[in-house]
Amino acid sequence: MINVKENEILKKLGQRLKSARIELNDPQKEFAFRIGVSIPTLYKMEQGNPSISIGTWVKALSMLGKLDDFDKLIAHRESLFERYEVLEKTKNRQRVRRQK
Template sequence: MSKATLPTFPSMLRQLAALGERLRLARMRRKLTAELFAERMGISRETLRRLERGDPTIAMGTYMRALRVLGLDRDIDLIAKDDELGRKLQDLALQPPKSRAGSPRTAS
């Protein structure tokens, strides 16, 4: 029985393709051939081809190895570094509830 996979959102496919292209350009700027780059990463040439095309089935560890070989591995630390939405939600939960205008207050 084969494992069911969830469909990948089109926006995610575009992001992965753009990431793969950026990695390909970084490789080329360093004058690394695909064969040498794949060898340094410890992957096959076919896997590298899929990575550079943005294949969503490529493991995160493979992307990490690509970044390491290119000297860009610190860039991964910038992903989700500042959770702006989470902080806003947290701040909203910390605020006391606003009293309703015009509601009479009851004495205790």
């Protein structure tokens, strides 16, 4: 069971999906066909229904050109060691000045 906050987030996500679809002038029937779902399923997505599979959301985001946004949800954390190595490499560089 999802809580109130999670439900609100799903509703907002559904609203953004609907807005993006409408912005592209893509009717429900055609968009539903392209992502491989029925019109009632697309309607449920746009209402923020939590029963929609994540695979369906990925397909919809792909059709909207937003798949990179989905990939950022749980992004790889930057390692402090990697950041330190990069800083050390740039710190040891010497700037070469051009003679005038």
